[in-house]
Amino acid sequence: MSKVSEDIALNTGSDTNSAKVKAATVWLDGCSGCHMSFLDMDERIVELLEKIDLLYSPLVDHKEFPDMVDVTLVEGAVSSHEDLEKIRKVRAHTKILVSLGDCAITANVPSMRNPFGVEAIMKHAYIDTAVTKDVIPNEVVPELFEYSRPVHNFVKVDLFLQGCPPPADAIHFLLTELLEGRMPDLTKVSRLGK
Amino acid sequence: MVTTGKKVKTFIIDGKDVSGTEDQTVIEVCRENNIEIPTLCHLEGLAEVGACRLCLVEIKGSNKLLPACVTKVHEGMEVITASEGLKKYRIKILELFFSERNHICSVCVSNGICELQNLAQRLGMTHVHYPYLFPKFDVDASHERFVLDNNRCILCTRCVRVCDEIEGAHTWDIMGRGIESMVITDLNKPWGESESCTSCGKCVAVCPTGALVEKYKNAVDKSFMYKKDKLKFLPYLTTMREVKNEQS
Numbered sequence: 293m294s295k296v297s298e299d300i301a302l303n304t305g306s307d308t309n310s311a312k313v314k315a316a317t318v319w320l321d322g323c324s325g326c327h328m329s330f331l332d333m334d335e336r337i338v339e340l341l342e343k344i345d346l347l348y349s350p351l352v353d354h355k356e357f358p359d360m361v362d363v364t365l366v367e368g369a370v371s372s373h374e375d376l377e378k379i380r381k382v383r384a385h386t387k388i389l390v391s392l393g394d395c396a397i398t399a400n401v402p403s404m405r406n407p408f409g410v411e412a413i414m415k416h417a418y419i420d421t422a423v424t425k426d427v428i429p430n431e432v433v434p435e436l437f438e439y440s441r442p443v444h445n446f447v448k449v450d451l452f453l454q455g456c457p458p459p460a461d462a463i464h465f466l467l468t469e470l471l472e473g474r475m476p477d478l479t480k481v482s483r484l485g486k
Numbered sequence: 487m488v489t490t491g492k493k494v495k496t497f498i499i500d501g502k503d504v505s506g507t508e509d510q511t512v513i514e515v516c517r518e519n520n521i522e523i524p525t526l527c528h529l530e531g532l533a534e535v536g537a538c539r540l541c542l543v544e545i546k547g548s549n550k551l552l553p554a555c556v557t558k559v560h561e562g563m564e565v566i567t568a569s570e571g572l573k574k575y576r577i578k579i580l581e582l583f584f585s586e587r588n589h590i591c592s593v594c595v596s597n598g599i600c601e602l603q604n605l606a607q608r609l610g611m612t613h614v615h616y617p618y619l620f621p622k623f624d625v626d627a628s629h630e631r632f633v634l635d636n637n638r639c640i641l642c643t644r645c646v647r648v649c650d651e652i653e654g655a656h657t658w659d660i661m662g663r664g665i666e667s668m669v670i671t672d673l674n675k676p677w678g679e680s681e682s683c684t685s686c687g688k689c690v691a692v693c694p695t696g697a698l699v700e701k702y703k704n705a706v707d708k709s710f711m712y713k714k715d716k717l718k719f720l721p722y723l724t725t726m727r728e729v730k731n732e733q734s
């Protein structure tokens with residue numbers, strides 16, 4: 293196993309941490325708003341972290357997805373091969389996968405490009421409206437799929453928390469319910485576009 | 487219930503004894519008895535079309551589900567409005583609506599007051615199982631005061647009916663077939679060039695989604711139209727007046 297996962301094994305192997313629930317969050321094609329809403333739980337995050345180890349996330353430093361986590365929250369739609377590879381890997385190493393927010397659930401804002409076609413939107417973004425140089429990038433940024441699609445179109449998703457972004461209270465409810473060992477009914481605490 | 491000259495039928499809805507006159511539909515009797523059935527195309531005061539299928543109910547002895555809004559009552563019928571099966575079908579119908587057009591709640595003017603969105607939450611739609619089609623529909627903003635966005639239309643035809651039956655203008659109609667159907671003004675002219683449109687705004691008032699909205703305005707919460715005390719006669723006419731008064 294890689295160096296990083298050894299670190300994690302060390303990290304979770306210590307006495308105080310061993311009983312903690314292992315969690316991760318990932319960010320695909322979304323605006324990071326769902327992650328901001330996660331942070332909006334404010335001091336409740338400290339409480340949660342007594343029971344949860346956040347092993348992988350844009351909010352923490354680990355670069356490799358751990359071997360197995362209990363729950364992963366995924367923000368964003370699947371819009372490119374990069375997203376797809378990421379989410380496949382995450383799925384293979386996650387027990388409960390939660391689509392967090394409308395982009396993950398419906399493709400939401402990223403899907404607004406879908407009716408127009410990739411070529412047209414690339415031209416619009418990088419040539420017609422370009423202020424510096426007008427080239428369509430073909431390196432560094434991943435090539436877009438024809439359509440941005442919801443996560444559950446590619447991998448099995450176990451829970452869906454709607455909202456753009458889901459309110460911090462709803463994320464807190466989700467996590468505390470999971471910690472209690474329950475699969476919550478999330479349509480009661482949020483909705484599409486909330 | 488006005489019974490003059492009409493036969494009264496007694497029957498059962500969800501195990502409860504109810505009665506209605508022979509010309510009533512199942513939905514009318516349900517509403518009188520505070521039995522909730524989700525609806526989208528039905529609107530009191532307009533002719534029924536049975537377009538959305540959300541009001542499907544089970545009727546004992548029938549092997550198909552029947553839309554409560556166009557099913558007349560009959561003696562001794564036994565209606566079930568809320569079985570597990572019906573719940574599933576209704577969610578599937580909502581999912582089909584969402585998959586067929588581009589309903590992006592987070593950027594919609596009707597976010598928070600949309601009947602489609604509200605029903606999705608109320609009936610517990612967690613996500614859409616069907617693949618989204620992402621069709622391309624244009625937005626018609628040529629009218630001075632109103633906008634039509636076919637991306638958000640569920641083809642309930644409330645606008646078509648209110649314009650024809652109440653305003654008497656028949657500006658609206660449906661063009662095309664099946665999944666490609668869309669609402670149009672006049673003979674598919676831009677709305678702003680329509681000769682028949684009187685700009686009364688009734689279509690905007692009855693649209694359950696963000697497909698028809700007033701320019702430069704937040705969409706107006708129409709849910710009070712469905713509250714008992716407002717539901718006297720042609721509620722959307724009062725609505726339009728109240729909206730105007732609020733704005734002036």
Ligand code: SF4
Nearest residue numbers: 639640642643645693
């Ligand atoms: S525009 Fe609105 S009222 Fe007219 S058919 Fe579409 S959803 Fe119904």
Ligand code: FES
Nearest residue numbers: 536538539541555
């Ligand atoms: S309300 Fe009966 S079919 Fe739409």
